[in-house]
Amino acid sequence: MEHYNMNLTLKVWRQKNNQSKGKFETYPVNNISSEMSFLEMIDVLNEKLIEEGNEPIAFDHDCREGICGMCSMFINGQAHGPWQQNTTCQLHMRAFKDGDTIVVEPWRSAAFPVVKDLVVDRSSFDRIIQAGGYISVNTGNAVDANAIPIDKKDADDAFMAAACIGCGACVATCKNGSAMLFVGAKVSQLALLPQGAPEKESRVLNMIAQMDKEGFGNCTNTYACEAECPKGISVSNIARLNAEYLKAGLTTEEK
Protein backbone atom coordinates (compact mmCIF):
# COMPACT_ATOMS: atom_id res chain seq x y z
CA MET A 1 0.00 0.00 0.00
CA GLU A 2 1.17 3.47 -0.79
CA HIS A 3 2.73 5.51 1.96
CA TYR A 4 1.15 8.84 2.87
CA ASN A 5 1.28 11.45 5.60
CA MET A 6 -1.72 12.85 7.40
CA ASN A 7 -2.86 15.53 9.79
CA LEU A 8 -5.30 14.47 12.45
CA THR A 9 -7.31 15.79 15.36
CA LEU A 10 -7.14 13.70 18.49
CA LYS A 11 -9.82 13.87 21.15
CA VAL A 12 -8.33 12.14 24.17
CA TRP A 13 -9.71 11.44 27.63
CA ARG A 14 -7.55 13.13 30.26
CA GLN A 15 -7.98 12.24 33.90
CA LYS A 16 -5.46 13.14 36.57
CA ASN A 17 -6.13 10.23 38.88
CA ASN A 18 -8.80 7.88 40.08
CA GLN A 19 -10.49 10.56 42.18
CA SER A 20 -10.60 13.41 39.67
CA LYS A 21 -13.37 13.85 37.14
CA GLY A 22 -11.59 13.80 33.81
CA LYS A 23 -12.53 15.34 30.48
CA PHE A 24 -11.69 15.27 26.80
CA GLU A 25 -8.82 17.36 25.42
CA THR A 26 -8.40 18.04 21.73
CA TYR A 27 -4.95 17.95 20.12
CA PRO A 28 -3.89 18.47 16.53
CA VAL A 29 -1.27 15.94 15.39
CA ASN A 30 0.48 16.69 12.15
CA ASN A 31 2.62 14.84 9.68
CA ILE A 32 1.78 11.33 10.81
CA SER A 33 3.07 8.55 8.59
CA SER A 34 0.57 5.93 7.45
CA GLU A 35 3.14 3.30 8.43
CA MET A 36 3.26 4.32 12.09
CA SER A 37 1.43 2.31 14.69
CA PHE A 38 -1.27 4.02 16.72
CA LEU A 39 0.97 4.03 19.79
CA GLU A 40 3.81 5.61 17.82
CA MET A 41 1.42 8.34 16.79
CA ILE A 42 0.68 8.96 20.47
CA ASP A 43 4.43 8.91 21.18
CA VAL A 44 4.83 11.72 18.65
CA LEU A 45 2.07 13.69 20.32
CA ASN A 46 3.53 13.05 23.77
CA GLU A 47 6.98 14.27 22.74
CA LYS A 48 5.40 17.45 21.53
CA LEU A 49 3.45 17.80 24.79
CA ILE A 50 6.62 17.31 26.82
CA GLU A 51 8.54 19.84 24.73
CA GLU A 52 5.81 22.37 25.35
CA GLY A 53 6.04 21.66 29.07
CA ASN A 54 2.72 19.82 29.30
CA GLU A 55 1.83 16.52 30.91
CA PRO A 56 2.09 13.66 28.36
CA ILE A 57 -0.87 11.31 27.89
CA ALA A 58 -0.55 8.25 30.11
CA PHE A 59 -1.29 4.95 28.38
CA ASP A 60 -0.46 1.30 28.96
CA HIS A 61 1.81 -0.59 26.59
CA ASP A 62 4.57 -3.14 26.81
CA CYS A 63 5.39 -5.55 24.00
CA ARG A 64 4.08 -3.46 21.11
CA GLU A 65 3.80 -6.64 19.11
CA GLY A 66 0.29 -7.76 19.97
CA ILE A 67 1.06 -10.35 22.61
CA CYS A 68 0.99 -8.72 26.04
CA GLY A 69 -2.49 -7.20 26.02
CA MET A 70 -1.52 -3.96 27.75
CA CYS A 71 -2.44 -1.40 25.10
CA SER A 72 -6.03 -0.81 26.18
CA MET A 73 -7.71 1.99 24.23
CA PHE A 74 -11.24 2.53 23.01
CA ILE A 75 -10.68 4.16 19.64
CA ASN A 76 -13.53 5.70 17.66
CA GLY A 77 -16.14 3.63 19.44
CA GLN A 78 -14.34 0.28 19.25
CA ALA A 79 -11.93 -1.54 21.54
CA HIS A 80 -8.47 -1.40 19.94
CA GLY A 81 -9.88 0.61 17.05
CA PRO A 82 -11.42 -0.31 13.73
CA TRP A 83 -9.42 -3.40 12.71
CA GLN A 84 -10.58 -6.93 13.48
CA GLN A 85 -8.53 -9.30 15.67
CA ASN A 86 -6.05 -6.60 16.39
CA THR A 87 -4.48 -4.77 19.33
CA THR A 88 -3.88 -1.02 19.50
CA CYS A 89 -0.12 -1.46 19.08
CA GLN A 90 -0.75 -3.37 15.87
CA LEU A 91 -3.24 -0.85 14.57
CA HIS A 92 -1.51 1.15 11.86
CA MET A 93 -2.26 4.70 10.95
CA ARG A 94 -3.22 3.65 7.44
CA ALA A 95 -6.53 2.76 9.05
CA PHE A 96 -7.17 6.53 9.06
CA LYS A 97 -7.37 9.29 6.49
CA ASP A 98 -5.96 12.78 6.39
CA GLY A 99 -8.20 15.14 8.33
CA ASP A 100 -9.83 12.47 10.52
CA THR A 101 -10.86 13.15 14.09
CA ILE A 102 -10.07 10.24 16.39
CA VAL A 103 -11.72 9.80 19.78
CA VAL A 104 -9.66 7.86 22.34
CA GLU A 105 -11.12 6.71 25.66
CA PRO A 106 -10.03 4.32 28.39
CA TRP A 107 -11.86 1.00 28.98
CA ARG A 108 -15.08 1.83 30.80
CA SER A 109 -15.89 -0.72 33.45
CA ALA A 110 -16.62 -0.63 37.16
CA ALA A 111 -14.12 -3.46 37.55
CA PHE A 112 -11.41 -1.55 35.63
CA PRO A 113 -11.10 1.80 37.43
CA VAL A 114 -9.20 4.52 35.59
CA VAL A 115 -5.74 5.09 37.08
CA LYS A 116 -4.78 7.99 34.87
CA ASP A 117 -5.80 9.19 31.39
CA LEU A 118 -6.05 5.99 29.34
CA VAL A 119 -4.56 3.68 31.95
CA VAL A 120 -6.98 1.40 33.79
CA ASP A 121 -6.40 -0.99 36.66
CA ARG A 122 -7.00 -4.53 35.41
CA SER A 123 -5.86 -6.31 38.57
CA SER A 124 -9.40 -7.72 38.88
CA PHE A 125 -8.32 -10.11 36.10
CA ASP A 126 -5.25 -11.09 38.13
CA ARG A 127 -7.41 -11.86 41.15
CA ILE A 128 -9.66 -14.08 39.03
CA ILE A 129 -6.59 -16.01 37.85
CA GLN A 130 -5.33 -16.26 41.43
CA ALA A 131 -8.68 -17.76 42.43
CA GLY A 132 -8.18 -20.81 40.24
CA GLY A 133 -6.48 -20.22 36.92
CA TYR A 134 -3.63 -22.60 37.61
CA ILE A 135 -2.83 -26.27 38.13
CA SER A 136 -1.09 -27.63 41.21
CA VAL A 137 1.94 -29.77 40.42
CA ASN A 138 4.83 -30.98 42.50
CA THR A 139 8.17 -29.66 41.42
CA GLY A 140 10.78 -32.16 40.31
CA ASN A 141 11.87 -33.47 36.96
CA ALA A 142 9.97 -32.12 34.03
CA VAL A 143 7.52 -34.72 32.75
CA ASP A 144 7.94 -35.83 29.17
CA ALA A 145 5.66 -33.64 27.08
CA ASN A 146 4.11 -36.57 25.24
CA ALA A 147 3.71 -38.91 28.21
CA ILE A 148 -0.03 -38.19 28.44
CA PRO A 149 -1.95 -38.69 25.22
CA ILE A 150 -4.34 -35.83 24.48
CA ASP A 151 -7.09 -35.79 21.89
CA LYS A 152 -6.04 -33.57 19.00
CA LYS A 153 -9.29 -31.59 19.07
CA ASP A 154 -9.01 -30.93 22.80
CA ALA A 155 -5.40 -29.90 22.45
CA ASP A 156 -6.31 -27.51 19.64
CA ASP A 157 -9.27 -26.03 21.52
CA ALA A 158 -7.18 -25.58 24.65
CA PHE A 159 -4.47 -23.93 22.60
CA MET A 160 -6.94 -21.55 21.01
CA ALA A 161 -8.37 -20.61 24.40
CA ALA A 162 -4.87 -20.11 25.74
CA ALA A 163 -4.31 -17.42 23.12
CA CYS A 164 -6.21 -14.98 25.38
CA ILE A 165 -3.83 -12.16 26.38
CA GLY A 166 -5.99 -10.77 29.17
CA CYS A 167 -6.38 -7.40 27.48
CA GLY A 168 -9.90 -6.76 28.71
CA ALA A 169 -11.30 -5.72 25.33
CA CYS A 170 -14.15 -8.17 25.89
CA VAL A 171 -15.18 -6.38 29.09
CA ALA A 172 -14.66 -2.97 27.52
CA THR A 173 -16.85 -3.87 24.56
CA CYS A 174 -19.63 -5.79 26.29
CA LYS A 175 -22.65 -3.65 26.99
CA ASN A 176 -22.92 -5.49 30.30
CA GLY A 177 -19.24 -5.16 31.18
CA SER A 178 -19.11 -8.93 31.48
CA ALA A 179 -15.80 -10.78 31.81
CA MET A 180 -17.16 -14.13 30.69
CA LEU A 181 -15.11 -14.43 27.51
CA PHE A 182 -11.90 -13.93 29.48
CA VAL A 183 -12.94 -16.32 32.26
CA GLY A 184 -14.34 -18.76 29.69
CA ALA A 185 -10.97 -18.85 27.93
CA LYS A 186 -9.03 -19.25 31.16
CA VAL A 187 -11.27 -22.04 32.44
CA SER A 188 -11.35 -23.81 29.07
CA GLN A 189 -7.61 -23.89 28.46
CA LEU A 190 -7.20 -25.97 31.62
CA ALA A 191 -10.49 -27.85 31.72
CA LEU A 192 -9.85 -29.35 28.31
CA LEU A 193 -6.53 -30.91 29.31
CA PRO A 194 -5.89 -33.90 31.57
CA GLN A 195 -3.47 -31.79 33.64
CA GLY A 196 -6.31 -29.45 34.51
CA ALA A 197 -8.89 -32.13 35.20
CA PRO A 198 -8.27 -32.82 38.92
CA GLU A 199 -9.06 -29.22 39.93
CA LYS A 200 -11.79 -28.73 37.37
CA GLU A 201 -14.65 -28.25 39.80
CA SER A 202 -13.08 -26.00 42.38
CA ARG A 203 -11.41 -23.96 39.65
CA VAL A 204 -14.58 -22.92 37.88
CA LEU A 205 -16.50 -22.32 41.11
CA ASN A 206 -13.76 -20.17 42.62
CA MET A 207 -13.03 -18.20 39.49
CA ILE A 208 -16.69 -17.35 38.99
CA ALA A 209 -17.08 -16.41 42.65
CA GLN A 210 -14.17 -14.00 42.26
CA MET A 211 -15.51 -12.67 38.96
CA ASP A 212 -18.84 -11.89 40.62
CA LYS A 213 -17.07 -10.13 43.50
CA GLU A 214 -15.18 -7.81 41.17
CA GLY A 215 -18.32 -6.14 39.86
CA PHE A 216 -18.39 -7.40 36.28
CA GLY A 217 -21.79 -7.59 34.61
CA ASN A 218 -23.65 -10.66 33.41
CA CYS A 219 -23.37 -12.07 29.92
CA THR A 220 -26.46 -11.77 27.71
CA ASN A 221 -24.91 -13.47 24.69
CA THR A 222 -24.60 -10.46 22.41
CA TYR A 223 -21.26 -11.92 21.28
CA ALA A 224 -19.76 -8.45 20.93
CA CYS A 225 -16.74 -9.75 22.89
CA GLU A 226 -15.90 -12.36 20.28
CA ALA A 227 -16.14 -9.77 17.50
CA GLU A 228 -13.75 -7.40 19.27
CA CYS A 229 -11.33 -9.89 20.84
CA PRO A 230 -7.85 -9.36 19.36
CA LYS A 231 -7.16 -13.09 19.62
CA GLY A 232 -10.43 -14.31 18.17
CA ILE A 233 -11.42 -16.18 21.34
CA SER A 234 -14.66 -17.99 20.53
CA VAL A 235 -17.85 -17.64 22.57
CA SER A 236 -17.98 -21.43 22.60
CA ASN A 237 -15.61 -20.96 25.55
CA ILE A 238 -18.41 -19.15 27.39
CA ALA A 239 -20.72 -22.09 26.72
CA ARG A 240 -18.05 -24.41 28.09
CA LEU A 241 -17.68 -22.16 31.13
CA ASN A 242 -21.45 -22.30 31.68
CA ALA A 243 -21.48 -26.08 31.31
CA GLU A 244 -18.51 -26.53 33.66
CA TYR A 245 -20.09 -24.25 36.23
CA LEU A 246 -23.50 -25.91 36.05
CA LYS A 247 -21.96 -29.36 36.35
CA ALA A 248 -19.77 -28.39 39.27
CA GLY A 249 -22.32 -26.13 40.95
CA LEU A 250 -25.13 -28.66 40.80
CA THR A 251 -23.12 -31.71 41.79
CA THR A 252 -20.43 -30.66 44.23
CA GLU A 253 -20.94 -31.83 47.80
CA GLU A 254 -18.76 -29.15 49.24
CA LYS A 255 -20.54 -26.33 51.01
Added chain:
Amino acid sequence: MTWKHFFTSSIGRKFIMGFTGIFLILFLIIHAGINSCIFLNDHGVTFNKMAHFMSHNWIMRFLEIGLFAGLIAHIIQGLSLTFQNKKARPVEYYFNQPSKNSKWYSRSMGILGTLLLLFLVMHLSHFYVDTKVALYSGDKPHDLFDEMKEVFSIKWVVILYLVGVVSLFWHLYHGFQSAFQTLGINHKRYTPLIKTIGTVYALIICILFALMPVAIHLQWIN
Protein backbone atom coordinates in the same frame (compact mmCIF):
# COMPACT_ATOMS: atom_id res chain seq x y z
CA MET B 1 -21.64 -24.37 47.33
CA THR B 2 -25.04 -23.87 48.88
CA TRP B 3 -28.20 -23.58 46.79
CA LYS B 4 -28.35 -19.91 47.62
CA HIS B 5 -24.78 -19.47 46.49
CA PHE B 6 -25.52 -21.24 43.21
CA PHE B 7 -28.68 -19.34 42.36
CA THR B 8 -27.26 -15.94 43.25
CA SER B 9 -24.08 -16.39 41.19
CA SER B 10 -23.89 -14.81 37.76
CA ILE B 11 -24.11 -18.13 35.94
CA GLY B 12 -26.77 -19.45 38.32
CA ARG B 13 -28.94 -16.45 37.49
CA LYS B 14 -28.30 -16.86 33.79
CA PHE B 15 -29.31 -20.48 34.25
CA ILE B 16 -32.64 -19.33 35.69
CA MET B 17 -33.13 -17.04 32.69
CA GLY B 18 -32.30 -19.74 30.15
CA PHE B 19 -34.26 -22.47 31.86
CA THR B 20 -37.42 -20.44 32.41
CA GLY B 21 -36.98 -19.05 28.90
CA ILE B 22 -37.13 -22.51 27.36
CA PHE B 23 -40.12 -23.32 29.54
CA LEU B 24 -41.92 -20.21 28.27
CA ILE B 25 -40.93 -21.09 24.70
CA LEU B 26 -42.68 -24.44 25.15
CA PHE B 27 -45.71 -22.76 26.67
CA LEU B 28 -46.05 -20.47 23.64
CA ILE B 29 -46.32 -23.51 21.37
CA ILE B 30 -49.34 -24.70 23.34
CA HIS B 31 -50.79 -21.21 23.54
CA ALA B 32 -50.43 -20.56 19.81
CA GLY B 33 -51.64 -24.06 18.98
CA ILE B 34 -54.85 -23.79 20.97
CA ASN B 35 -55.62 -20.27 19.81
CA SER B 36 -55.12 -21.35 16.21
CA CYS B 37 -58.36 -23.31 16.58
CA ILE B 38 -60.12 -20.04 15.80
CA PHE B 39 -58.84 -20.40 12.23
CA LEU B 40 -61.14 -23.40 11.82
CA ASN B 41 -63.77 -20.71 11.39
CA ASP B 42 -66.44 -22.70 13.23
CA HIS B 43 -67.76 -19.77 15.29
CA GLY B 44 -65.16 -20.58 17.89
CA VAL B 45 -66.74 -23.89 18.93
CA THR B 46 -63.51 -25.90 18.92
CA PHE B 47 -61.56 -23.02 20.40
CA ASN B 48 -64.01 -22.58 23.26
CA LYS B 49 -63.92 -26.32 23.94
CA MET B 50 -60.13 -26.23 24.18
CA ALA B 51 -60.23 -23.12 26.37
CA HIS B 52 -62.74 -24.82 28.64
CA PHE B 53 -60.47 -27.86 28.94
CA MET B 54 -57.46 -25.70 29.75
CA SER B 55 -59.25 -23.81 32.48
CA HIS B 56 -60.97 -26.82 34.04
CA ASN B 57 -58.55 -29.74 33.78
CA TRP B 58 -56.64 -30.04 37.04
CA ILE B 59 -53.34 -30.99 35.41
CA MET B 60 -53.53 -27.84 33.34
CA ARG B 61 -54.45 -25.78 36.38
CA PHE B 62 -51.44 -27.21 38.17
CA LEU B 63 -49.14 -26.46 35.24
CA GLU B 64 -50.54 -22.95 35.25
CA ILE B 65 -48.97 -22.37 38.66
CA GLY B 66 -45.64 -23.47 37.21
CA LEU B 67 -46.17 -21.16 34.28
CA PHE B 68 -46.69 -18.14 36.48
CA ALA B 69 -43.78 -19.09 38.72
CA GLY B 70 -41.51 -19.40 35.67
CA LEU B 71 -42.78 -16.18 34.20
CA ILE B 72 -42.30 -14.22 37.40
CA ALA B 73 -38.82 -15.66 37.92
CA HIS B 74 -37.92 -14.72 34.33
CA ILE B 75 -39.20 -11.17 34.79
CA ILE B 76 -37.66 -10.49 38.18
CA GLN B 77 -34.33 -12.06 37.28
CA GLY B 78 -34.30 -10.26 33.93
CA LEU B 79 -34.96 -6.86 35.46
CA SER B 80 -32.45 -7.33 38.23
CA LEU B 81 -29.75 -8.54 35.80
CA THR B 82 -30.41 -5.56 33.56
CA PHE B 83 -29.97 -3.12 36.45
CA GLN B 84 -26.85 -4.89 37.67
CA ASN B 85 -25.37 -4.85 34.17
CA LYS B 86 -25.95 -1.12 33.97
CA LYS B 87 -23.95 -0.70 37.16
CA ALA B 88 -21.00 -2.58 35.66
CA ARG B 89 -20.40 0.42 33.39
CA PRO B 90 -20.94 3.52 35.53
CA VAL B 91 -19.39 5.88 32.95
CA GLU B 92 -20.70 5.43 29.41
CA TYR B 93 -18.47 5.78 26.39
CA TYR B 94 -18.57 9.16 24.73
CA PHE B 95 -18.31 7.49 21.33
CA ASN B 96 -19.43 3.89 20.94
CA GLN B 97 -20.23 1.86 17.85
CA PRO B 98 -21.94 -1.27 19.15
CA SER B 99 -23.46 -2.01 15.74
CA LYS B 100 -19.94 -2.93 14.56
CA ASN B 101 -19.82 -5.95 16.83
CA SER B 102 -23.34 -7.10 17.72
CA LYS B 103 -26.96 -7.10 16.64
CA TRP B 104 -29.37 -4.53 18.04
CA TYR B 105 -31.89 -7.10 19.24
CA SER B 106 -29.26 -9.05 21.17
CA ARG B 107 -28.46 -5.84 23.01
CA SER B 108 -32.12 -4.97 23.59
CA MET B 109 -33.44 -7.95 25.52
CA GLY B 110 -34.16 -5.80 28.56
CA ILE B 111 -36.14 -3.24 26.60
CA LEU B 112 -37.95 -5.88 24.53
CA GLY B 113 -38.74 -7.78 27.71
CA THR B 114 -40.12 -4.63 29.34
CA LEU B 115 -42.35 -4.01 26.33
CA LEU B 116 -43.54 -7.60 26.61
CA LEU B 117 -44.24 -7.11 30.30
CA LEU B 118 -46.40 -4.06 29.55
CA PHE B 119 -48.12 -6.01 26.79
CA LEU B 120 -48.72 -8.86 29.20
CA VAL B 121 -50.47 -6.60 31.71
CA MET B 122 -52.87 -5.52 28.99
CA HIS B 123 -53.23 -9.05 27.64
CA LEU B 124 -54.04 -10.60 31.01
CA SER B 125 -56.51 -7.88 31.84
CA HIS B 126 -58.24 -8.53 28.51
CA PHE B 127 -58.54 -12.28 28.70
CA TYR B 128 -57.18 -13.90 31.81
CA VAL B 129 -59.03 -11.94 34.48
CA ASP B 130 -62.48 -12.47 32.92
CA THR B 131 -61.84 -16.18 32.40
CA LYS B 132 -61.01 -16.58 36.07
CA VAL B 133 -63.94 -14.48 37.23
CA ALA B 134 -66.27 -16.60 35.11
CA LEU B 135 -64.64 -19.76 36.42
CA TYR B 136 -65.24 -18.93 40.05
CA SER B 137 -68.57 -17.13 39.81
CA GLY B 138 -69.54 -19.96 37.48
CA ASP B 139 -73.09 -19.09 36.41
CA LYS B 140 -72.74 -19.55 32.67
CA PRO B 141 -69.83 -20.96 30.63
CA HIS B 142 -67.43 -18.26 29.57
CA ASP B 143 -67.41 -17.57 25.84
CA LEU B 144 -63.75 -16.71 25.27
CA PHE B 145 -64.20 -16.49 21.52
CA ASP B 146 -66.89 -13.87 21.97
CA GLU B 147 -64.58 -11.92 24.18
CA MET B 148 -61.83 -12.10 21.54
CA LYS B 149 -64.18 -10.67 18.97
CA GLU B 150 -65.12 -7.87 21.31
CA VAL B 151 -61.54 -6.97 22.28
CA PHE B 152 -60.21 -7.11 18.75
CA SER B 153 -62.99 -5.01 17.33
CA ILE B 154 -61.10 -1.96 18.60
CA LYS B 155 -58.46 -0.79 16.16
CA TRP B 156 -55.87 0.58 18.61
CA VAL B 157 -56.01 -2.62 20.64
CA VAL B 158 -55.17 -4.58 17.49
CA ILE B 159 -52.25 -2.21 16.85
CA LEU B 160 -50.96 -2.64 20.41
CA TYR B 161 -51.16 -6.41 19.98
CA LEU B 162 -49.14 -6.20 16.81
CA VAL B 163 -46.48 -4.12 18.59
CA GLY B 164 -46.42 -6.79 21.29
CA VAL B 165 -46.00 -9.55 18.72
CA VAL B 166 -43.14 -7.75 16.98
CA SER B 167 -41.35 -7.32 20.33
CA LEU B 168 -41.99 -10.98 21.00
CA PHE B 169 -40.41 -11.94 17.68
CA TRP B 170 -37.09 -10.21 18.39
CA HIS B 171 -37.11 -11.41 21.98
CA LEU B 172 -37.57 -15.01 20.86
CA TYR B 173 -35.23 -14.69 17.90
CA HIS B 174 -32.36 -13.88 20.24
CA GLY B 175 -33.63 -15.72 23.28
CA PHE B 176 -34.08 -19.12 21.69
CA GLN B 177 -30.46 -19.71 20.73
CA SER B 178 -29.19 -17.67 23.67
CA ALA B 179 -30.88 -20.05 26.11
CA PHE B 180 -28.93 -22.99 24.73
CA GLN B 181 -25.63 -21.13 24.96
CA THR B 182 -26.45 -20.29 28.57
CA LEU B 183 -27.18 -23.92 29.34
CA GLY B 184 -23.74 -24.74 28.00
CA ILE B 185 -24.54 -25.96 24.51
CA ASN B 186 -22.40 -24.57 21.73
CA HIS B 187 -21.55 -27.11 19.11
CA LYS B 188 -20.27 -26.86 15.56
CA ARG B 189 -23.05 -29.05 14.23
CA TYR B 190 -25.91 -28.43 16.64
CA THR B 191 -25.69 -24.67 17.14
CA PRO B 192 -26.48 -23.76 13.50
CA LEU B 193 -29.38 -26.20 13.72
CA ILE B 194 -30.62 -24.61 16.95
CA LYS B 195 -30.41 -21.17 15.36
CA THR B 196 -32.44 -22.29 12.36
CA ILE B 197 -35.07 -23.95 14.52
CA GLY B 198 -35.22 -20.81 16.67
CA THR B 199 -35.80 -18.59 13.66
CA VAL B 200 -38.49 -20.81 12.21
CA TYR B 201 -40.10 -21.15 15.63
CA ALA B 202 -40.14 -17.39 16.25
CA LEU B 203 -41.56 -16.73 12.79
CA ILE B 204 -44.34 -19.30 13.02
CA ILE B 205 -45.38 -18.34 16.55
CA CYS B 206 -45.40 -14.63 15.80
CA ILE B 207 -47.18 -14.91 12.46
CA LEU B 208 -49.90 -16.99 14.12
CA PHE B 209 -50.26 -14.55 17.00
CA ALA B 210 -50.29 -11.56 14.67
CA LEU B 211 -52.95 -13.13 12.45
CA MET B 212 -55.39 -13.64 15.33
CA PRO B 213 -56.29 -10.02 16.12
CA VAL B 214 -55.99 -9.04 12.46
CA ALA B 215 -58.23 -11.84 11.21
CA ILE B 216 -60.86 -11.12 13.82
CA HIS B 217 -60.72 -7.38 13.34
CA LEU B 218 -61.12 -7.67 9.59
CA GLN B 219 -63.79 -10.32 10.14
CA TRP B 220 -62.01 -12.96 8.09
CA ILE B 221 -63.28 -15.31 10.73
CA ASN B 222 -66.24 -15.06 13.05
